[in-house]
Amino acid sequence: MPDKRPDPVQPADAEARALTQGLLQNARHAALAYTDPATGTAGISRIAFGLGPDGMPVTLVSALSAHHAALVAHPAAAVMVGEPGDKGDPLTHPRLMLRVTAEFVDRTDPVHAALRDHWLTHHPKAKLYIDFADFTFARLRPVSALLNGGFGRAHHLSPADLAM
């Protein structure tokens, strides 16, 4: 019975923190798990992903998307970054799962201009739509994180472990 075994997940160490930083800095998209306000069940979407000038995970979303309405209703969500590539068992490739609280950034917020400029340096193709009225940034403020570096290599991380 799994609940009688010791926790197979280890605390963070320097190697886990370094791997985590690499996953966060290289990610340009993520999978987002949200709570569907209509059903209360879990939904999933691909989202754009990046880090703000302060290292905070950020997404740029359209108000037309199902997950925009979901995050407004239920800001508690989860994101996963780290792509497995085409070779080997995909479950041996590192990925990072973040539990987050989504915080929308109004265009009138003083940080918006710097966030927009920073985003475009890492997501240049977003210039096609970043200024559309329905697109908005949301910070994905980490609550906790789980790094899975492959079978038997899982680590719990705190928001402090995620800071650059």
Add this chain to the structure above:
Amino acid sequence: MPDKRPDPVQPADAEARALTQGLLQNARHAALAYTDPATGTAGISRIAFGLGPDGMPVTLVSALSAHHAALVAHPAAAVMVGEPGDKGDPLTHPRLMLRVTAEFVDRTDPVHAALRDHWLTHHPKAKLYIDFADFTFARLRPVSALLNGGFGRAHHLSPADLAM
């Protein structure tokens, strides 16, 4: 206001069904959104993904994983398949989001042997652990699906649209 615009998502057509079949048949892993039984909020994991002999989406999971316990508590979940690759805007690459009901397959179930053999043809590296006592198959029975083929190319699909 998004709720006053027409639904930007189209019904399924032959092209959408063909793209969907390609995404399902080529996927060897998926992102799973589940409801965390401890918090009631959305969680996310990478899972192995394939189709059973009957074309039904299937995963192979360890009972040690957080999502195993979550799917037992809340079988209503969502999966996403379709990898964006390294080029272009990742949000223009097709992906398929399925709302599913997870149904675990007991090893004593008469379908188990055929499911195991079929799985190994597409996931040969799983032979290292497929017979471990804590690994089990779960069908991911589709409830509905959304194909996002890129901006402005989204389609609703029914379980019938997903059948091969």
